[in-house]
Each structure stands twice: as C-alpha cells, then as structure tokens.
Amino acid sequence: MKKLTKIRSTAIPLPIEDVDTDQIIPARFLKALTREGFGENLFRDWRYNSDGSEVKDFVLNNRMYSGEILVAGNNFGCGSSREHAAWSLDDYGFRIVISSFFADIFKGNALNNGLLPIQITPDELQQVFKAIEENVKVEFQVNLENQTLEIVGSDKLFSFEVSTYKKMCLLNGYDDIDYLLSQRDRIEEFESQQLIY
Amino acid sequence: MSKTLFDKLWDAHIVDSIDGVDVIYIDQHFIHEVTSPQAFDGLKKRGISVFRTQKTLATADHNVPTINQHLPIIEPMSRAQVKKLTDNCREFDVELYELGHEKNGIVHIIGPELGITKPGMTIVCGDSHTSTHGAFGSIAFGIGTSQVEQTLATQCILMNRPNTMRITIEGELSKGVFAKDIILYIISKLTAAGGTGYFIEYAGSTIRSLSMEARMTICNMSIEMGARGGLIAPDEVTYAYLKGKERVPKGDNWDNAKSYWQTLFSDTNAMFDREEKFYAKDISPMVTFGTNPGMGIKIDDLIPEINNVASFDKSLAYMGLKKGESLLGQKIQHVFIGSCTNARIEDLRIVAEYVSGKKKSNEVSVMIVPGSKQVEAQAKQEGLDKIFIEAGFELREPGCSACLGMNEDKIPSGEYCISTSNRNFEGRQGPGARTILASPLMAAAAAVSGKIEDVRLLID
Numbered sequence: 001m002k003k004l005t006k007i008r009s010t011a012i013p014l015p016i017e018d019v020d021t022d023q024i025i026p027a028r029f030l031k032a033l034t035r036e037g038f039g040e041n042l043f044r045d046w047r048y049n050s051d052g053s054e055v056k057d058f059v060l061n062n063r064m065y066s067g068e069i070l071v072a073g074n075n076f077g078c079g080s081s082r083e084h085a086a087w088s089l090d091d092y093g094f095r096i097v098i099s100s101f102f103a104d105i106f107k108g109n110a111l112n113n114g115l116l117p118i119q120i121t122p123d124e125l126q127q128v129f130k131a132i133e134e135n136v137k138v139e140f141q142v143n144l145e146n147q148t149l150e151i152v153g154s155d156k157l158f159s160f161e162v163s164t165y166k167k168m169c170l171l172n173g174y175d176d177i178d179y180l181l182s183q184r185d186r187i188e189e190f191e192s193q194q195l196i197y
Numbered sequence: 198m199s200k201t202l203f204d205k206l207w208d209a210h211i212v213d214s215i216d217g218v219d220v221i222y223i224d225q226h227f228i229h230e231v232t233s234p235q236a237f238d239g240l241k242k243r244g245i246s247v248f249r250t251q252k253t254l255a256t257a258d259h260n261v262p263t264i265n266q267h268l269p270i271i272e273p274m275s276r277a278q279v280k281k282l283t284d285n286c287r288e289f290d291v292e293l294y295e296l297g298h299e300k301n302g303i304v305h306i307i308g309p310e311l312g313i314t315k316p317g318m319t320i321v322c323g324d325s326h327t328s329t330h331g332a333f334g335s336i337a338f339g340i341g342t343s344q345v346e347q348t349l350a351t352q353c354i355l356m357n358r359p360n361t362m363r364i365t366i367e368g369e370l371s372k373g374v375f376a377k378d379i380i381l382y383i384i385s386k387l388t389a390a391g392g393t394g395y396f397i398e399y400a401g402s403t404i405r406s407l408s409m410e411a412r413m414t415i416c417n418m419s420i421e422m423g424a425r426g427g428l429i430a431p432d433e434v435t436y437a438y439l440k441g442k443e444r445v446p447k448g449d450n451w452d453n454a455k456s457y458w459q460t461l462f463s464d465t466n467a468m469f470d471r472e473e474k475f476y477a478k479d480i481s482p483m484v485t486f487g488t489n490p491g492m493g494i495k496i497d498d499l500i501p502e503i504n505n506v507a508s509f510d511k512s513l514a515y516m517g518l519k520k521g522e523s524l525l526g527q528k529i530q531h532v533f534i535g536s537c538t539n540a541r542i543e544d545l546r547i548v549a550e551y552v553s554g555k556k557k558s559n560e561v562s563v564m565i566v567p568g569s570k571q572v573e574a575q576a577k578q579e580g581l582d583k584i585f586i587e588a589g590f591e592l593r594e595p596g597c598s599a600c601l602g603m604n605e606d607k608i609p610s611g612e613y614c615i616s617t618s619n620r621n622f623e624g625r626q627g628p629g630a631r632t633i634l635a636s637p638l639m640a641a642a643a644a645v646s647g648k649i650e651d652v653r654l655l656i657d
Binding site for chain 1: 209212213215216217218221222231232234235238239243245248259260274275277278281305323324325339340341342343344346347350351352353354355356357359368389390394418425457489491494506507523601602603610622623624625628629652
C-alpha cells in the first residue's frame, strides 16, 4: 500500500449527501478482473451523458477544479461494499476524501487502499465548501501524523480522528494482510480451542 | 456481567487485539465472481494458499444471465468473470456451486437453505447484504475485496468493535403488511445513515412472530440504514427451520448444538449503546419515492415537503416525482420480483396467491427471479411456475438479476419499476431507471393493475 503522511492540494467540491457506491462506480463497470483502470468510470453517470459526451456542469468536468482531495456531503460511500469505489477514487488521483460522515464499509475499504477518509463536523465541512466557493485555488494541508486539516492561508485548523492502528499502517504503507499473516500461529491456536457446530 | 448477544458472539471470536482493533475469526466465508478475482490475485502474488478451504464456499450470482443458463454466457466480460471464479476455485480447492448447478443461487439465499448459516457463527462475504445471515443469530456482514483476501489468507479480519443498537418492535402486524414494510418503515424513521457504526439486534414480539424467511428480509436491509449488520436471537422458529437441513448437525450433535444455541440471547440487563422502539400497528405497506432506501413513505402518505435541501430536490427530479404527491395510482412500466431481499419461496408464494387466476397489465413487463435453483425447484413442485406463466410473468432462472444493473437484466432509462429488491439508488437497476421499493405483495398488485396500489384494499 502507498504511504500517506502529508498532502497539500487544492480540492474538488461535491456537496451532495448520501453519495452511494453505485454512483461512485456503477455495477456494470465491476466486470474487470484487476484493480486498475476504474478511474475512467468514476461517477460515470453523473460525469457522462448516455452518448458518452461530458455532462457540462458536473464538477469533475469543470477545468477550474483540480486536486487530490474530494470534499463530499454527509454519508459518503453508503450502499454496496464494492471496494471498486475506493479503487476508482484512487485511480482517478484522489488521496483524500473529506466529509462530515462516511459509511462504514467504504471507510474501511478506503483505508485499506491508502485513501484517507477525513471526517470533520458538519459546520467545519461547510467552512471547507465555503473556502472553495470563495477561491477555487485554495489549498488544504493534511497532516496525518498530527491528524490535522488546515485551510492554507486562513487560521482554520481542524482536527480529525483516525484509529491508531490504521494511522500506523498509512504512515508506513502496511497492509492488514501483512499483520494477519504474521498471526497464523495464534490463529491456529484459537481454532484448536474453538467450539464448532 | 450481562452481555448483549452481539457482544457474546464477538468476544467468542476475538483471536487477538492490536491498538484497539480486534482480530476476528471468521467461521464461514462466502465468495462470488465480482468481488473475489482481485483477492485471489493477491494470494497468487504472495504465493500463498487459501488457509481454510472447508470454511469457504463460492457461487456465481451477480454477473450472470437469468435465461439460458445451460448455454455459454454471451457477454464476454461476464463470461470471463464467471470463468475466473471457476478457475480460481479449482486452483485453490474451494467448493463452488457454479451456474446451473442444482444448488447454485444468490449467495445469501443458498447459505441458509443449505444449513451452512447457523446460530453463533461469524460470516463474511464481499457483499453488503451478507447481513441477511444475521437472522439466525450470527454476526454476518459485508466486506471489501482486501478483506476477502485477508479472510482467504488467514480466516480472520481486523475490525473495530461496532456499537450495539437494539430495535424492538412490538405488536401484531396489520393485514397486507410484511417484513419488507417493517424494515422500510424503520429505515424511513432512522434514515439511510442512521445505523452507521452500529450492529443492530432486532427484538420484540413482532420479530418473534416472523418466519425465518421474513427475518432474513429484515436483517438483509440493515445495511440500508448504514448498519454493518443486524441479528436476531435464535428461537424455536430458527431450530425448526434448521432441523434436517443438509449441513446442519444431526443426532447427538444436533442436541449439543441446540443447547449451545439456546445460550445465544442478550442478557436481561445487557446495555446497548442505543435503543429504538417501534409498534407494528404504526406500520403500513411502504413504498420509496426517492433515491435512497430511507426515502420511504406509507402508501397512504404524501411525498414530504422538504425545502432547501439540494440532495432531496435532485432525488425527486431523478424520480420525476413532486413534493406533496401521492404514489397511489402512480403508473409503472416494470415489476421486478427477486433479489436476496425477497426471492425466497415464501415471497413467491405470496405473489402466486395474489396473481393466481389474474393476468398482468398489458402496460407492464414483469420479471420474477427465484433466489436459487432450490427455490426454483420448490416453486415448480408447488405449481407456482404455472401461475406466473399464466399471469404473463417472465419466470427467470436464479441470480441477482435486475437488483443491481450489472448483468443483462436492466430497467430502461426514465421508466418506473416497482421492485422487491433493496436499493433505489440512481441507476441501480440500469442508467436512468426509476426504482420504487416495496414488498412482494405490493409488486404483485402493481403487476396486475399497472399502477401502485394499496394492497390492503385488494385482499380479504
């Protein structure tokens, strides 16, 4: 997994609530056998018309906006467990998603792919949206070690939670599976004591 | 110390903990063609095998056609994905019920019907509706592909202990009201995000009165309010369902298993992080009007007038519906009866009972898709297939079908579909498709008249 320590970037705003993983990557694009290339179809049906032309007013098609940070409305990533949603965001070039609330499975999938979900309060989220609205080139500084999100050039510094274990994984680029594989003896010992029906 | 059912099961499966994250042992892992190929690739790259093949079962369900399953799959990418599952299962020695096999079907339908799903277990699958299996008093939840790989490699995953919520429902259901209505009602009250971070236990006299199949419908949609899973303490209804099933213990082993299962309940004084209570008398047949399952109303209510919320307006615009409108009488062009939520034999019986001797409206297409080969066989044995065909329904072969717009079964853009599935997201049933979620009986009634009905007025 890619390491993530500090990111300084402009951001792309998507002020829509309850963005589900079917919007992030529709099911008809889940037929691939590898993890690569999903960015092309990220937000496919919001981004493209049925004839393949771009939907002009969708934010990813607006050249004014760019960056490695996506800022989204409440309850981002709800619905299906498809990890393809995290792969799509990553493949498109996002390293961070900011929202006031994330769905559980998406959050776990993102963290397993080096994509950091940053949860801030609804009020802080509005401040982030407002800062982008006032200046599309405003930059955000994310510091994972300190667990802070700063709106660069302002006095606004927000803190966020991340589990100690996941923070260690992201800072070092460790996967869960590396840890679990190191525990196989412990797992076999557990199995030998388990009641089985 | 008093414990909740969830905590009893979670504690019994903790292998170890690291920085507050638990290593949880998984008793049963289900896999399917869509979320497993990248996980098997991970194993290949590391040169490792599947740790416990006996605790892994595969089926092809999401990306399969529901006609001509005996022939090669026409769509090349679907054919390749299904073949990949077969190849991976062969290479890694994992049992597979492939397309056409007499035990093939939707993963959450076949687990219970084969008796693989049992009380006290931990169950995962790379599919969010794994919560279905919680109906048996097990901890069951959906995972991403990285966790599929972890489970294949170690039979464990890393997870923070979720909070617990108990939802109690008391009283007797009114006529025409089913499990689907109960869960759509609860989600409409708690919202599509209301259960996030929680594992839910459903309790109360209403839940106790339900069959196993109805309980599965409830647990199935726990994820639609954001909860990782939902469970129901096992009872005599559970044991009666399980007894005699293929992979359920027999003889003395049954007695031993049952005496263990009888310890699986929340202790009287157990503390939940959150409690919610509802009454069956308040629940009516439900329909959704928007683009998430929390946007549901009772059939005789009007679409709420919520103002100045851009997401709400966007949702209604997508659905082509207006604030203050009723859905009663809303014309539909398609009916989909199927999915892991409502494609078990009881669902088919409810539909058959209503449509027996009736014909579908000429204005609609109706697809009815059994959840598994066993459900299909049972339906044929009971003669339900003849009723469906005489009514003009298209009786398909098992699969996830039009629930998720991944295979060939899709709803055309801009058209309305009343669906017994679990999600009404934009494009869920195909780009531009407009989904109205409801119970199988509501779907059956709409199939006959071509519009949304209040089933209470149509049945005795």
